[in-house]
Amino acid sequence: MKLKEFAKQLGLSPTTVSRALSGYPEVSEVTRARVVQEAVRLGYRPNVNAVRLKTGRVGAIGVVMGRAGEFHFAEFMAGMAERLVTEDTDILVIPMADPEYDAEMQLYRRLAESQRVDAIIVHSPRPNDQRIALLHELGMPFLVHGRSDIEVPHPWLDIDNEGAVRRATSHLIDLGHTRIAMINGRQGATYALHRDIGYRSALQSYGMEVDPQLIANGNFTDELGFRFARSFLEQPKPPTAFVAGSMMTALGIYRAARSLGLQIGSDVSVIAHDDVFPYLTADNMVPSLSATRSSMRAAGTRCADLVLQLLAGRSPLEIHELWPVELILRESTGPVRALQT
Template identity: 55%
Template sequence: MNLKEFAKAIGMSQTTVSRALSGYPEVKQETRQKILKLAQELGYHPNRSAAGLATGRAGAVGIVLREGRGFDPNTTEFMAGLANRLETRQIDILISVVEDRQQELAAYQRLAGSKRVDAIILHTPTVDDERMDVLKKLKIPFIVHGRGADGGDYPWLDIDNYGAIYRATSYLLDIGHRHIGMINGSRGDVFAEHREQGYRNALKERGIVFRSDLLTSGAFIDDVGYRSMQDFLSLSEPPTAVLAGSMMTALGVMRAVRSAGLQLGADVSLIAHDDVFNYINADNMVPTVSTTRSSMRDAGVRIGDILLQMLAGRDMSGHREIWPVELVLRESTRPPRK
């Protein structure tokens, strides 16, 4: 069944059907949903090659991942949400894997020159990030998951990293902790810089002197959490509470605490970021783990929404979103021992 036959079968014009299936914003939502439902019922699948010739689109978006920085549970969750959203408009995701920033920039050059993608998704912006300027010069649409240090004139979606860690640190101070360790993300990443600012400012406002030996940085993996916590516990004045940058980091912290013969919650309090992974449930841990919560999967869905609007011709260049982060308190967070 081709477009003409499908449009005739449901009693609508080819133009309306084509625009609805391509995600054009001027088509009413109820009309779009009706057409999608009928297409599924009648087994109609648009010819992507023909659609590409008619619209000048590739029918795909690109994302470039760097080894060591793009393969973790957070990325998996984000990609799941993004893929599910784009699949509703039959848009593919083209993933390129590179070793370093120079290869990443070269990949953008290739993608723009080959016209294999209609837009690019940038992730994990750094304080000295040049990728946004490069893509502007290449004149290829893009959206940033996160935000640049300048919060520039391009579409982006980010969570309130500053507010999340400021609130978590403040709570620990409120219940009596004065020595609070933090295992942050990699230095130079904008989100990690925002989290450190939240941590430092919460301490400063309570008159607590910042201790550099209680702040570490690194990838969000179990081993970093384990080794960082071991270092903390070896100090002459170890922390009574720790902020872990991710649930993966928190697993390492928990292992180190138990290896030292200490009890999580009683001897050392813990707050981790993210508790939205299906396979790492903070409610099922012993003890249950306090978290700052923000869904990476939902972020992927929302990035997909914005991309679809961009591809439909809507000007999203000034679009910016900052999502609040929820603090969820559980058994791993208690006042320090007297």
């Protein structure tokens, strides 16, 4: 059913009907009520694409998905969904072809210019992220999940990675650990950098040296957690504690420690970052995992919220949210036991 037809049935002009449904004030309440009611009864719904063409508003938020298909992603999206379900806004997932830089920039450019979305959420930004510069330059509304050092102003929501890791590391130092390994995310992203800084600054504030042999970077998989942990533990001067970037990494570390007959929580301490997944909980691990915790889902919800605010006219300049991260101590951390020879 089209507007014209529907309007005719009501004995009104398309103009009035359109106004009634869009909530304009210059329609009498009596008429509006009738229009709304009849729209439901006759099943009239404005054609989305006509509305989009005419108004320029799309009612969609774009999220670019890398090919890695990381497990955080689903949680973040579920969080966004939670907020957007009441709004009439949907989520457009744009597959990213090449992890190659030029291709990625092209993708963002096309996305921004194609009027397919009203706003874009940028993930895992880099310190000097040209995507941000591009979007800014194009005037496309966007929100960064994470942060960037780039001089271009950008609205962001981030968690305090640096502070979280600093506290985690400091805590381990307080427990007497002197050789603390760090298994970080992939190099390049700001969050990995911030965690690195947190780690280093904790060590330095205690006057301890940073041993590059105890630092590793890579995807958040149990495989890598295992491999890195294992190779660290087999060094002549093995670490007695680990700071890790994800739950999956922690699973790998647990395995590595067990495979060497080491007891977690006494021989080796572990703190990992927990994004709070419904399907894998730090508290349930054995021994339960000490973690820096921040809900990915909540971040998704809030990001969706902020984007909506952005679209409603709130200034991007004032949107900077830094979320504190909880440090939750459980059984996987304990005082250093004995000096290993």
